[in-house]
Amino acid sequence: MMKLKNIFILAAVSLMSAMAVAQNVAIIPQPYHIDQQKGTVVLGAKPTVEVDDASLMPAAQYLSDAFEAQTGTKLKVVSKGGDIRLCLAKDGEEGAYSLKVERGGVTMSGSGYTGMINAIATLRQLLPVVKGEKVALPKINVSDRPRYGWRGLMVDCSRHFYTVDELKKLIDVMAYYKLNRFHWHLTDDQGWRVEVKRYPLLTVKGAWRHFNNQDSLCMANAAKEDMPNLLLPESKIRTAADGTQEYGGFYTQDDVRDIVAYAAKRGIDVVPEIDMPGHSLAAIESYDGLSCFDQTGWGRLFTTPMCPGKDKMLEFCRNVWTEMFALFPFEYVHIGGDEVDMKNWKKCADCQKRMADNGLTTEPQLQTWFNHYMEAFFRENGKKMIAWDDVIDGGLSPYTTVMWWRSWLPKGPKKATSHGNDLIDVPVSFFYLSTREDDTKLPGIYNFNPYETLNDNEAKLVKGIHSCLWGERVASVERMWYQLFPRLTAVAEKAWSMPERMNYDDFTKRLLMQLPRLEAMGVKYRLPDLTGLNRGNVFVSTDTVKVFCIDPSVTIRYTKDGTMPQQTSPVYTGPMAVTETTHFVFRAFGRDGRKGDAFRSDFVKDQLHEAVTTEQQFQTGLSNLWYDYPGDWCKGIEEAPLKGEYVTDGVCIPKEAKENIGLVITGYLEVPEDGVYTFRLYSDDGSQLTVDGVMVVDNDGMHDARELVGQHAMKKGLHPIRVLYFDHNGGDLRLKVEDKHGKEVKVRYWH
Template identity: 55%
Template sequence: MKTIRTFFTLCLLALGMVAAAQQPAIIPVPSSVSWASGTYTLPSGQITIGCSSAQLHPAADYLAAMLARPTGCQVKVKNNGKGRIRLSMTGQGAAGGYRLRVDAQGVAITGNDYRGVINGIATLRQLFPDDIESRQAVDVRRWTLPYVNITDQPRFEWRGMELDCSRHFFSVDEVKELLDVLALYKIDKFHWHLTDDQGWRIEIKKYPLLTQRGGWRTFNNQDSVCMRRAVAEDNPDFNLPADKIRTNGQGQQEYGGFYTQAQVRDIVAYAKIRGIDVIPEIDMPGHSLAAIANYDGLSCFPQTGWGTVFTTPMCPGKDKMLQFCKDVWSEVFDLFPYEYVHIGGDEVDMKNWKQCPDCQKRMESHRLKTESQLQSWFNHEMERFFNQHGRTMIGWDEIIEGGLGATSTVMWWRTWAPNAMKQTTSHGNKFICTPNVPFYLDYDEGGKSLINLYAFNPQPDNLTTTEKALILGVQGNLWTEWVPSRNRMMYMAFPRMLAVAELGWGKPANAKFEDFNCRLIKHYTRLQKLGVTYRLPDLTGFHTTNVFTGDRGTVSVNCQDPQAVIRYTTDGTLPNEHSKRYTGPFEIDRNTDFIFRSFATDGRKDAFVKVSYRKETPSEAIEVADLSEGLSAEWHEYTGADCAGIEAAPVNGCYTVNGVMIPDSVKGNIGLIITGYIQVPEDGIYTFALLSDDGSTLKIDHQMVVDNDGEHSPREIIGQHAMKAGLHPIEVKFFDHNGGQLRLHVYNAQGKEVQVKYWGTPQL
């Protein structure tokens, strides 16, 4: 009897597991879900959507178009609230919240407000099979939905994505495509970066040259880098789209484009229907060469351009510059109805301000002691202007310096300025989290990118309850210096934006990365149906450098996307669709260099990775007496773009560090050479994970173990080295010019992190 009861229990558990596996994967995870047995099937031929008020007609029409295309059915919207799908609104409860019920009577979505209904529609889309995202009619006889009852609301009101359209330009249709995907995952803020040094993208009727000339450029270094990468990486997504290139009157090719005011209004209206607010960013007083180059009197001096790191800014000492800024914003206000607007305010090179008579006169008349206070004076002047027009100003976290205005909202981007959150909220100002690590989507995605986003805490414990309430939410930022095409834009944004979406929406108690990752796998097919050229998951199972000490080593490669095809070469050429396909682990008996590359089911080539396998004899330890604790770090005033030239640069200072790190007082142009000895506790193969921003190299026993050189965003490269217990010489080189990072983790053969000891030069 007991055996029968146990068997019956196991059967029920198995059925439950199967049922759970068959349940739709919803991202972001809802607050409360109750699944029931049974399914509802949409009627064939005609579908009715009933909405309870005229305010919901745009949402109903949006849903109708979404259903009509793949189902091939006629979809009618009724005003009496009756239909197979019913939309209604309570006007009560948390903003953006909704209830969704599927039962024998059909589908009912009740939103707390309009955006709540849109959020319910986003969840409904994910309850349907993936084919609901198809762009043409699909031969599916039965469009079924599982019975379910969902009660849901967002954690934060700000769940955003920024798109930089200045460095590289995206058409109206491309922006709308992005908005469609963002709406599916309940992203409700679109931060639109419209002006910068490289291009002015929004029509301002009072200043037509801003787009007539400022909207176009002869190819710059960002364009040329992209075109070189298209060839070097066998990736056409780095090519400049032909429809964004024209020939000017001198026969030169120019890159660019801009949005007319009518187009801007069209995009803003399109986003509004989908529950998305659009926030324009017009960068000032820095990042403004596209304006300065076309209108006289906006800068301190006629000579403008790039300084050591940043461009010459506008001149806050000139009344003409102030009037220009207000004129521009007056037209922008008419195009963007949302409360928030973004002034930029980051990376301002104030060198000219120190020498400008107008700036110094302004400082004297307002009793300002520093140029940072002059920028704050400008910010406050614009803030008052914004407030007079019913707008709230957002600025990057540099606007804190010199004095924060009473109504300004701070957008935190500098990870190396961690006090920005406390400084802002303790002042009573609102705050948006988008620190460059991990929220910059233009940084190459790595194996830890998703979990670092997912695990980010927007409300740390050092904030009071009042201060935590001032955290509006989170945002992913996509800067486009190296993102010239629609496909590359989608590749860099997804799937990382799905992690941002769930971080901003879900309750911390429901946040389980393993569960999110399982749901994410199920969304790859849906993204394909949407035409999203998402980044395939990392290939795993190896390091950049892999060591084996026996006669043979094993090559093992995995990909989380079960549909991905993995191909490889060993002759130094990049894998293509004809290269050898990886089908399972295999052994090698000699040093071998591989290039692995994953391919999507549509044949699209993803990134490739170079992997070395090395047969090593463990390096002997050395004996050195009278060592001092810590490594020696030598700081060079270095402006180069790789580690090779650091030694030749002037020395600024020498330090002792307790590990591989940047000494606290080392800033600006950094070239570090860190030397000494690493002590490992036992014989074995050790794994070294070197993270840096920008470049770095690691040598142990005078052998290159990790080569992470070159200019790049934060990137971790992992290599191995076989060593005997004891002391081994170590050398790390590193360079950076603006807010760098440097870190080394060491792991043993079992994958456990080892707390190694570091020693410097012998004591005298």
């Protein structure tokens, strides 16, 4: 794969002739058909809009508000003769639309209300970026339709809370990029965020907490990374009766109605998620009798779940959802169903009786029983149930829609669709936008293949593409924007655009032109990565430091003393020569002063390491030892019980290794010639790579999937390699080796 920096450079300086028109107007997601002609159409100082069907009046009002926000001019709604005409198509695919800008004005036709909303989204991206400029629209004819009917974003408001106004702004931006499902994660272990009138303690107690480890981690990282957007907003902190500080907030039922109506006007359906039976500690700690035993809390990884053996718990679940049904008109609801710690169920007399009464022999079957019980209740009330793909494990009903998130279990989509169940793809590897961004994430989203393991009939059950913003490390709305953008634009295009219209180089060109639009909307997107650097760089005599950023508006600053670059630090203006070991820290700064991620890049002067000379006969592959390791750091893996010994083709997780994975991978790699080699170590969770006894990449600790890069100078031949790795709930481990030109080297492994 071409290095990301080269892709961005290519995208910034060249146009693919077949897609030149689309790039000129820079619409995301890429429309199905665009025909652009020369010239523009200038709307008058007092532009108007008309509709040909009363059902489109809310869309006209929405367009008028959006038009004013972007241009400073409010559209007046008129009965006839409007500069912009909204027409309801009598047939056509759901969500499809056409848009034509010509001398007589703008005509938009939408297949249903949602089709018109999608047409408005395209028109908004043709308006001037700068507020107050005259409205000159390109003469253009667009015919467009969505690839998938489900194009979603989940926002976790339990771990960290976002206000109604903050969510409304997010919904506006979702509509701008034609996303149509707002998945609202309202409850979890760390907070209950929605009012339930029958159970007031859920918000009186469950919506507020003393600072927990997620709060303290955010505050610590804010200081460590010099990132103010990681701080807890003061507006969401209150002083409790005992004088201590509490964090939290919740949505009243009126708030929920407000959000649902606001989203509906923008063509977006709201899907509530109330987690059960796991991830329910906020409820369990608010009301007695919902868990198996009085003692509750955290286990090794997950919390005490609800008790499906107790009728009181079932009544609670029914009552909560009954109130939710009245608030959320969309046909789908989400029950969660993931990461349930069932140890208590094994010891609980109520659970064991429930199992015996229903002929169940395992605890996963008990969860399946509970899921089917709740699903029947949903169906009685005209609702359809969505659950995370964990529910596959105990057996699916034919009605559950499965959200596949466990990308380390690639057979999940096949299992769900072969059973006849609808599927929504949201693999954690790329579509969890709360993970740290690196240069693999954007192309990973864009190049994801939802049909990779499916036959034609199974592929028809894929409802669409989803993405998730989990809130553990997203403490503020500013951090929310930082995590979502620009990656959410790639999600939007993946979910909307037809594969034959998609091209990653073209997308990056359009994305670069979208950044000023995001800025104009007040979206403090994450400044693009600085490229051209590795965390660890090795040179033998001299080297040249070259730093790139695709965003021409940023200023790159650096330090050499290990401190964080600030506005007063030296400006990087071009390539710099290094002849001695130097420790750089680079950072981009936006025009508004906001800070990008700091990038530490060590340039270490070294010499070529000698190859191993031995007459020993080696076998191909690497030795891979699997330990039953529960720790959070690579150190200590070998002190755990050994569970298996394997030979693997390269650096990877043996297929036999499940849960509490601690790996020690050893052997030799054979390089084809003298030189400095680059090692890209990708892992979820921690990993370390040593070559010739030298730590080349230190990717240790509990973290989301990420790639770190280091270099090592070697002579041709064999060099000892050692990789340590751990994970406790499914993971990923990969190593790629490149030469000095950035070309992947197919090294051979021996043991």
